[in-house]
Amino acid sequence: MAASKQTRYVDVSNPSLAVECPRCGLMTARFVDLCRNCGYKLWPSSVMASAAFRAWRAPDPERRSEVSRFDMDYPVHIDNTIDYVARAHELGIHLSPPSNWPFVICFGLLFLSLAAIPFAATARIVLAVIGGLIFLGGVVGWVVIEDTRMFPSDSPQQEIHH
Numbered sequence: 001m002a003a004s005k006q007t008r009y010v011d012v013s014n015p016s017l018a019v020e021c022p023r024c025g026l027m028t029a030r031f032v033d034l035c036r037n038c039g040y041k042l043w044p045s046s047v048m049a050s051a052a053f054r055a056w057r058a059p060d061p062e063r064r065s066e067v068s069r070f071d072m073d074y075p076v077h078i079d080n081t082i083d084y085v086a087r088a089h090e091l092g093i094h095l096s097p098p099s100n101w102p103f104v105i106c107f108g109l110l111f112l113s114l115a116a117i118p119f120a121a122t123a124r125i126v127l128a129v130i131g132g133l134i135f136l137g138g139v140v141g142w143v144v145i146e147d148t149r150m151f152p153s154d155s156p157q158q159e160i161h162h
């Protein structure tokens, strides 16, 4: 049979990515031209195998577009997202809520550290006061205001013992 440039017939209804090698009998990638185990030529050329893969992928693009022709299995999607807030509540761990206040605290620390540079005394005092106020504001906002809003019923809940 003369080598044709046409795509060799491929059974697109078969969703399998692996095929049994006719020579060694082991499973190998269906759209790679050579058997991975014994090197048996499954396709006349790599180009043809690739063309067959593209033809096979067309009828079911949603599922088949995410595989490579070198794969033997479809990727497994595992939903391993964890709700850490719910998990911490379950375990009784006090988790600080996500907050922007640490940025304020760091901003205050910037002025406080500038006050540590030996400038003129008044400039240092002004910097220290500004830094101290921003820093304390950040601490109060984070620990007192936001945290108690997040966990309002930490203490009043009392357990009843029989």
Ligand SMILES: [Zn+2]
Pocket (backbone or CB within 6 Å): 021, 022, 023, 024, 025, 026, 035, 036, 037, 038, 039, 040
């Ligand atoms: Zn083989």
